[in-house]
Amino acid sequence: MQEKVEQRIQAAYDPLRAAVRVAIAGNIIDYGALHSFDAAATMQECFDREFVLDDYPVLLEALQGKPKVLYLCDNCGEIVFDGLLIKEMNRLGCQVTAAVREAPIINDATVEDAQSCGLDRICSVISNGTRCPGTPLESCSEEFKEHFQAADLIISKGMGNFETLSEVSAPIFFLFTVKCKQVARHLTERQGFEPGFLKGAGEMVLLRQKEV
Template sequence: MKPKPECIPCLIEVRLRDLNMLMKDEKAMMRAMLKVVDIVRRGLEEGLLGPVVAAHTFKYIREVTGVDDPYEEYKKLSNEVAMRLSRTIERKLESKEVVERIKELIRIAIAGNAVDVGIADYDFDPRNWLTYLKEAQLSKDDRSLIVDLIKRSRRIVYLCDNAGEVIFDKLLMSEIRELGPEITAIVKSYPFQNDVTLKDATEIGLSEVADRVLGSGSGASGLVLEWAPDEVLEEIARCDLIIAKGLGNYEMLSEYIAEKKISKPVAFLLIAKCNPVAESLGVKKGDLVAKLVISRP
């Protein structure tokens, strides 16, 4: 998905949020924000996609503030809340058949995508997850098609998004493995907002449910093929299905599909948290989406 004009203030405002949290000196903040504006302007003029531009600006924030992982504590809180909820979820699903458990866990994993610090006019407190998980329903629901494809798949690549959310992803991956596929989970190599990193993945035991856990090669919110290591590219080439969580992965992979750089089936699982993404998906802002895209030759 190519950036829209309204993506510009969002790309800038989220970095102001970072600086308000990390800096006290107003003059230093002014200099930093002017640099952010310049990075955004140059990136968009070069035709870069939104997640790539955002990766550059967040890398700069880490450098200028000297704080390597600005949302480390927020990520830990998100994981703690999600872990408590996950035990309740597991108990409630015990009596269901595996296919029904997978369908319900897809919904829960999408609802887990609610936690996100990277959208300018969006806020969610992970302590409100319990109510949200109970009420959240899908507007675009390809779960039956996705489960059918999972059952026929030998290898699946699972592109993770946020901390906290990844706990619900773990539940889903565990059930998917019951149907036989090998799972390669891809997380961020470097900190980006509240996204799950290799370090975070180790702390929460992601390797307990994934056959392999690999770094994406960057801190970008969506998988950037040009930055991905060979082992990630090889897994994508070998897989039968890509499960892509969140806005950033939708922005990147939808464009790769359009450019025929990715030909694998992709199951997009996300909340449409902004108008440009919602319009691209044909849903309303705030809607939950499970969309299967199968590329045509």
């Protein structure tokens, strides 16, 4: 499946946007929130689905400056697809470092997972030093904090990272699928949407962090 998805990305009019779609759709691979799904169908459908929040133009502009990017990974199953997006950022001249968990809580990605799927051959890989399902900065390692502060741009994958970083002032782009009513409600209130606009049914989000 990875090879077919990568071929679809390369054939796209905008390969970077296609890779962003794939990375977000890959976030559905989260057994803590969704216990049964068709991964192949999900990846196929992502090319036709609309984002409910889409700050891609802002992301594209930011990446043109060849920034130092810190990519916060989420779950082990999706890092294969994260790698496809990181490849596209590499082609733009970005310097990417991927951060994973120190140890899994459910199916969180670790350094061992990154090495197993070859992510470490695409970019540098570090641990954030925590065993939490997210990125609570106060609990992260000093090495990770240094990377976080030094990054020109941060890609944050998954709901756990959104929940722990949504109030942090940093150049963050959140990429995730909304898979629960609690996050749907929080995001609805944060963005000023009408109540019930988001259902928590796998809506695709690419959101630039607000000034906080």
